[in-house]
Amino acid sequence: MTVTAERPRTTIFKRPSSAYGIWSWLTTVDHKKIGIMYGYAAFSFFIIGGLEALLLRVQLAQANAEFLTAGAYNALFTMHATTMIFLFIMPASAAFMNYLIPLMIGARDVAFPRLNALSWWIFFFGGIFLYSTFVFGTSVAPVGPDGISGNLAAGGGPGSFNWLAASPDGGWFAYQPNAGPFYSPGTAMDYWALGLQIIGLASLVSAVNFIVTIFNMRAKGMRLLRMPVFVWMSTVVAFLLLFSIPIIAVALFMVTFDRQFGTLFFAPVGGGDPILWQHLFWLFGHPEVYILILPAMGIVSEVLPVFSRKPLFGYSAVVFAGAAIGFLGFGVWAHHMLASGITPVAQAAFGLATMTIAIPTGIKIFNWLGTMWGGRLRMTTPMLFAVGFIAMFTIGGLSGVTHAVVPSDWQQTDTYYIVAHLHYVLFGGSVFGLFAGLYYWFPKLTGKMMNSKLGKTHFWLMFIGFNITFAPMHWLGLQGMVRRTWKYAPETGLEPWNVVVTIGAFIIALSVAVFMYNWFHSRRHGEDSGFDPWDARTLEWAIPNPTPEYNFGVSPVVSKLDHFWHLKYDQDDEGRAVRKDDADQIIAELEHVGLNPPEPIHLPNPSYFPLLMAAGFPLMFYGIIYHTTAWGKALIVIGAMVALTAVIGWAMEPVEEPHDEPSEERAEEVEAGV
């Protein structure tokens, strides 16, 4: 945050300066506003993905049901997974990372604020692009390479809601050649491949930004091993993204080339190899699993110590275990393909590699238990979700070990047993972790507390509904219920437990409704949180709530892990925490300085160009889908020109306006003692 008034300034472009209203959001480069936008967008997609799941569950509540058409069912399970993974959990994690990383390391923003805005807008347009398939996409019966075509009855055959079928229907894993040019000849899978391409770009840009931020922008004294575990897990995730997104980008381009230009990388009829796609997809897809779970593990590692009133047990073990999971995560991808006919040597190797991941995962779970042991457990809503996370994630981890026993996985793979496993990890794990974070940092965002009675109601409804939904799926899978099955025969005896599962899904929906009411109600009418409402340990709580625009009135200097806690607490001879006599005074000072920065603070200026550049990508990608038409070609050119214009504007706009209006006003306010 050095003053840069000396730098030459151009007068061609003036940077936007709205502080309020829609323009302030469209042009913001503030990591907090970007985080909030990520959060709301992610949550909206959570609702959409959840509604998709409810429709699937209604179909499955009855054997041989004809509520949805086969096409609609296939489209909905594809979009449910794609949405929850790429449009909910990933951006929700990005929301936390954006909002929290600078606060936790004592910085005023990320390293590249405009790039940060670019990531967000690319993600936003990518999500809209993907979902526009429901309006523009088409999905029809397969046509073999020999030209013989399958047949669809008018209205898509038995069932209703066939209008939903006009969306990607090849599974979120898009196994080739089913999702290739012959067997999915509509445009829907193009929307999928190109939509994910755009969204991946957003993640890649974010990853670079977070890595540079974490390595360069830490406050004085914040050594790497004094960083909060959430920041550590974000670091691991950023590296996972950096190395895995390029793999899926290549694979998605290959699919797009297959579908648009006839390369047939993955179609045997053209000498291609369908198993190659699986290797590429899972070489991305398994690190992706850890991209989804590690941020939640970071959140839980922040919440547990605060509400146990003890430091994290085995801090460095937890950090290194997280890093180890990240490394090992690149070496286990073929355990998704144990039935695909890979050699026994490969099966054994990937099975064993998968077992080794259980070791660092176990370390984390045991250290969390060690954190709680002997503590003074305050069972607030975030703590309930964090403890729920440990319990549910343990179940998901243990069922994961049963897949590592390769022959046992031959029975389990592609059944509801896997559906149960992955939801215990990603819902009982990631989503519970994210909710813990939402309750925990709500005061940081708003300066208010969330209603704790409603919060606990939410937790118990969700915990019970979650287990009613997903626990029976273990049994269903072992009873032979395969995944992605539109219908099942009554003779299989699967119906009763499917009814139970569907009831559970609606209980989860109810719990989410309670959460939403609580969120919006508490934002307006919640109790004031005051300063440091949870008696917390990390830097983000050493500043006022809600977070001031400039984060820190004075850049902090850190001398310990859990610096903020040690400002407030000493230890007695027995090692028990004792509040310092002057703790209240220290807090009052922190609050005063946080609200009244002694010196004017220079913040990065807003910019139009991230939004503009991001807008170019969907235009280009629409153009690729319709490249055989004249207007499709025109769209490619227009999109490229939009992006290029933004690049020029980005480069040419003044680096920073001299710190005139906003910061001087603030300086006057400070002088006036406001």
Next chain:
Amino acid sequence: MTTFEPAGPNAERLDGLFWMVFWIATVVFVLVIGAIVVMLFVFRDRGKNDAEEPKQTHGNTRLEVAWTVIPALILAAISVPTVSAVFELTGCDSDSMKVEVIGHQWWFEYRYPDLGIDTANVMVIPAGQEICAVMTSDDVLHNFWIPALHGKRYLVPGQVTLLRLESYEPGEFWGQCAEFCGLSHSLMRARVLAMEPSDFEAWVADQQKPAALPVEGMPEYDGYQVFTNKGCIQCHTVRFDDDSASNIIQREDFNGPDLTHFASRSVFAGASLPEEGESYDAALKKWLADPPNVKPGSFMPNLALTEQEIDDLIVWLGSNK
């Protein structure tokens, strides 16, 4: 479809491995959840102001080493039977009887290369002996799964995968394509019928016989006419006892099931019909009237057959035992 009633040595082995790891996992589960429950009672903050603050422990090296090493040892122990089973249960013995399994959207074809038999939907095997399924796919990925006999194995277009199957006793086993393979994936089902070896030999002899070519005046003749005149022969073939029958189609050209012994199979339409409580003829009637309405995406089109034509076809198909 349950995995808990293995009917052969392969599935039995998988079942044993599952229960081994299940009980180990259960012990870990009980310990972790038990610890959480105990802590929630013992260490819960009951809101008393004078409650003591906890000791600020940062870790315990011995404990941490223990909970790293013990899981590693348990996993090492699990890995031994895992790896040996992987090698022993993959591939086939060289002298076992081969059955080619070919996946199509959305049905399984079974060919017995040494016996000259080509059938669909129901795989017939002799009990008490190892069968080698030599598998490939005609279009997309499929996954052949008979839970009572073995785990899953993909059918990959352009490649060959192997799966050993064995049933101790005669019996009928349900199966299903387990890999998502397009619109009617859920209706791509399988049956395996294991027979006493003597019954199997009789079945083979029966299947090797050609079908009788209906001649005018026979009750099957009208149905046969529908078959030849309405386009069925573009995809389906029948081996007739009269080689001069004009409708015999070369193997490369057909991609629907061979109908020579259609009526010997208890199920049709990818083993998804007849449904529970439905008569065979009613199901066949429903199927022939509008296949894509039963099986969305079906490569068998709606040929707009009249009711009379369907009834005639059923009579003729019923004679192809």
